[in-house]
Amino acid sequence: MDIFTQARKRLSKFLRVFLKRRRSRIGIYGPPNAGKTTLANRIVRDWTGDALGPVSEVPHETRRARRREDITITSANGNSIAIDIVDTPGVTTKIDYHEFTEYGIEKDEAIKRAREATEGVAEAMHWLREDIDGVIYMLDSTLDPFMQVNIMMVGIIESRNLPVLIVANKIDLPDAAPARIKSAFPQHPVVMISGLEGKNIDELYEKMTNFF
Structure with a gap:
């Protein structure tokens, strides 16, 4: 076996191992209170037994991107994908501290949270x-x-040529109308x-293993 054949075989083995181990970094984006952290x-929890962050009815509870690495999702049909999941702050065109005072948060703390949330949105866009x-x-x-904000964000994602799965x-x-979302995008x-409640989560996992 000549040196070039040996080199090709070593390279092929390295690429197989590298590609097998590669993880996709999937960002969960969307407006505030859409349920991003609940899904993350x-x-x-489903695939590691842990949790990523607290959930709250107060907007912008997630003010910094949170990441959990090396999660392997397997669908019912046997397909699997290794991912890093990134839960991002709710993206909006403007964050006002009054959004926090409406929930009984003191003004100084509300201003601090609004500043952190604004910085978090900038961070999320950098990740994107x-x-x-x-x-x-x-x-x-x-x-x-x-x-x-939805039209803007989906447009930005499309401009990056990133695969986007709408959830x-x-x-x-009772007032849910998911058909409107299908017609919008x-x-x-x-x-x-x-x-x-976990409804249709298995369908989501199957779609993720086939899509990303």
């Missing part, structure tokens, strides 16, 4: 530009999906779930 916690391989874009199916969350609520796959 469910994914992490530099470190994300695919996006789960979370939407509250009880709200109008045509909000400016219509909160279908357990027909160019992307949409999975309808209840992150809180």
Whole structure:
């Protein structure tokens, strides 16, 4: 066996190992209170037994991106994917400290949280530009999906040529209308779930293993 054949075999073996071990970094993006942390916690809990962060009705509870590495998701049909999951702050065009005082938070603390949330959004956008391989874009199916921030964010994700899976969350609520989300973003796959109750989560896992 000549030296070039040996080198090719070594390179082929290295690439097989490298590609097998490579993980996709999946960012969970969306507006505040869409259920991003609830979903991130469910994914992490289902596949590792842990949780990623606290959930609250107060907007912008997640003010810094949180990452959990090396999660292997296996669907019912046997497909699997290794991912790092990144739970990002709720993206919005403006963060006002009054959003916090409405929940009884003192003004000084509210201003501090608003500043942290603004910095967190900037951080999330940096991750999107530099470190994300695919996006789960979370939407509250009880709200109008045509909000400016959603159109803007999906457009930015598309401009990065990143695969984006739209998740219509909160279908357990009586005023949920997930069909509106499908009509808003027909160019992307949409999975309808209840992150809180776990409804259709297996369908989401199957879609993730095939899509990312």
